[in-house]
Amino acid sequence: MSRAPIVVTLAIALVAAAAAPARAQDEEPMAETRLRRAIETTRAAEAEARPATDEARGHFVPRPESPEDGDPERFPLFADAAAHDRARPWLARYRPEQGRADDAWPQPADGAALRALLEHADAGVRGLAVEALATLHAPEDIPRIAELLGDAAESVPALGHNRRMTAMPFRLGESLEGGPDAPVLSRSWHRRTVAAYARTALHLMTGKRLTAETFAAWWERTGDPRHTLWYWQRRLERDVIAAERMPAALGVENVRPFAERRAEAARRAEEAVAVIAAELAELPAEVEAKVMLLAEHPGAGGAPMTDPARRFWRRFETTRLPRERLLELIEGKDLWPDVDWDGDGAHYVRLVERIALAAERHLQAEDAERILRCAETSGRTLWWSGRAAVVIGASRVLPAAGPEALDDPATRDGVLRRGVREGSDPFVRGYIARELVQVALEPSWPFLREQVFSEGPTSHVPDVPSSVIEALGAEPRTPAKRRALRELLLDERFAAFWIRSNREGMGRDGARMRAIAAVAAHAGRPVVTREDDAALNDPEVAAERLPGVLAKVAEALR
Numbered sequence: 001m002s003r004a005p006i007v008v009t010l011a012i013a014l015v016a017a018a019a020a021p022a023r024a025q026d027e028e029p030m031a032e033t034r035l036r037r038a039i040e041t042t043r044a045a046e047a048e049a050r051p052a053t054d055e056a057r058g059h060f061v062p063r064p065e066s067p068e069d070g071d072p073e074r075f076p077l078f079a080d081a082a083a084h085d086r087a088r089p090w091l092a093r094y095r096p097e098q099g100r101a102d103d104a105w106p107q108p109a110d111g112a113a114l115r116a117l118l119e120h121a122d123a124g125v126r127g128l129a130v131e132a133l134a135t136l137h138a139p140e141d142i143p144r145i146a147e148l149l150g151d152a153a154e155s156v157p158a159l160g161h162n163r164r165m166t167a168m169p170f171r172l173g174e175s176l177e178g179g180p181d182a183p184v185l186s187r188s189w190h191r192r193t194v195a196a197y198a199r200t201a202l203h204l205m206t207g208k209r210l211t212a213e214t215f216a217a218w219w220e221r222t223g224d225p226r227h228t229l230w231y232w233q234r235r236l237e238r239d240v241i242a243a244e245r246m247p248a249a250l251g252v253e254n255v256r257p258f259a260e261r262r263a264e265a266a267r268r269a270e271e272a273v274a275v276i277a278a279e280l281a282e283l284p285a286e287v288e289a290k291v292m293l294l295a296e297h298p299g300a301g302g303a304p305m306t307d308p309a310r311r312f313w314r315r316f317e318t319t320r321l322p323r324e325r326l327l328e329l330i331e332g333k334d335l336w337p338d339v340d341w342d343g344d345g346a347h348y349v350r351l352v353e354r355i356a357l358a359a360e361r362h363l364q365a366e367d368a369e370r371i372l373r374c375a376e377t378s379g380r381t382l383w384w385s386g387r388a389a390v391v392i393g394a395s396r397v398l399p400a401a402g403p404e405a406l407d408d409p410a411t412r413d414g415v416l417r418r419g420v421r422e423g424s425d426p427f428v429r430g431y432i433a434r435e436l437v438q439v440a441l442e443p444s445w446p447f448l449r450e451q452v453f454s455e456g457p458t459s460h461v462p463d464v465p466s467s468v469i470e471a472l473g474a475e476p477r478t479p480a481k482r483r484a485l486r487e488l489l490l491d492e493r494f495a496a497f498w499i500r501s502n503r504e505g506m507g508r509d510g511a512r513m514r515a516i517a518a519v520a521a522h523a524g525r526p527v528v529t530r531e532d533d534a535a536l537n538d539p540e541v542a543a544e545r546l547p548g549v550l551a552k553v554a555e556a557l558r
Helices: 003-048 055-060 077-089 089-094 108-117 121-136 139-146 193-206 215-222 229-244 258-282 287-296 322-330 346-356 364-373 375-377 384-396 413-420 426-455 464-472 478-491 492-498 510-523 530-536 540-556
Strands: 159-161 187-189
Touching: 003 077, 003 108, 003 159, 077 159, 077 187, 077 346, 089 121, 089 287, 108 121, 121 193, 139 193, 139 215, 187 384, 193 229, 193 426, 193 530, 215 364, 229 258, 229 287, 229 346, 229 540, 258 322, 287 346, 322 346, 322 364, 322 464, 346 375, 346 384, 364 375, 384 413, 384 464, 426 464, 426 478, 464 478, 464 510, 478 492, 478 510, 492 510, 492 540, 510 530, 510 540, 530 540
Parallel strands: none
Antiparallel strands: 159 187
């Protein structure tokens, strides 16, 4: 056997072994060089900062988005802000809604060099190393960064963002005064210690506001970070928001119709969620259920039962947790210790809502009473959406009532009708009435019609009248819904809803708005015009205009 291949192999191995330390040694200087350039650019830009003029302050009230930053007093020039952002490209990852380049620095291969720089003698380097390292989102870096929570040394200034509604100029890209030396009020300079950089970095990674005093206890309670809610919440936010982002720059690709681009972004978001769902399926059932029950899209904008369009998961579908465990969870038993249950109560409410609204998939008729009493047995407070959800959830595991037993509390219809009559506030009764329209309209229509008129016009949305009308206009639009809507809107008692003016308070015209939309949905076209609506909202001409509007409605819903 020839020895030549062996010699070549050994030579290659020796060269690789000799080169490896050199590359490892080169990584840290390269990372340090980038950070030092960023420090230099940052300080040069801050030196050119301007105070806001009295004229500008008369129009805008800049308020910082980050609690780490105090009231802004000094603002950058446009060119300096742009130079700063180019020198610190990782900062784009702190604002995922604006998107970021996939090749932005740093990448995971840069992690070792950045970790070494956390102990650098220069506080400026330490601060920016923390800021950059956090964007790699490696859970093992969390305790490393936390070691700097007590580092009070002043680091590099931070160029923060101010709240857009109070700080943006009238015309985007222009200052109020005009000219190259005008300050940009949407950005402001702030002093930062290394500890402040660490707190901001940990918030990016965990979603928590942690300090030197609170970190140790929180980290001990966390356990394996990849089994926690906060890890997957942040992961979902990063991946889904990046997928949803619509390109802002003009280009051939971006001249497509907005609806087409929006649909493409939604498809990308669904794919991102599917990837994470597949990973969760490989983890313990408790972890998967916890994330699917409690993780929430930051743009969801409502309780699960209100069916917001932006949601990580439409429903709680996983069946890996046994039925008894789901009941224990809504009763507040053996709750996951890494979740903040004692904050504003949102996590418990979301847990109850999502289990209850999927009750027909996971629970049984004999569980109805436990569902209804879950808040009482847990000792926790349910918001209005949770109170409505448990009634709806209990009804979904029960059988439909016969025509002679519509108020039987052991039936779907009986639970819902009792909820409409006895719900704790208009919002609860409204959402329960919506469910009753969808599942038992024909047997319960006389009951629902009288509930609309017994409650009368209110300023609450959703109340029973608004909810019933909206449900009658929703899919599936059946002949029964069409008949009920016509009967309701043409009833002489509904005249008070038609002519109620919002000039006396917001929300007073809620029933009319929903009636107009429901009629248009069934007719497939606008029926009550904007001019009609404006007239009905004017107390001086509303009564005169109403008969003509009712004639249009009667014709459209024949």
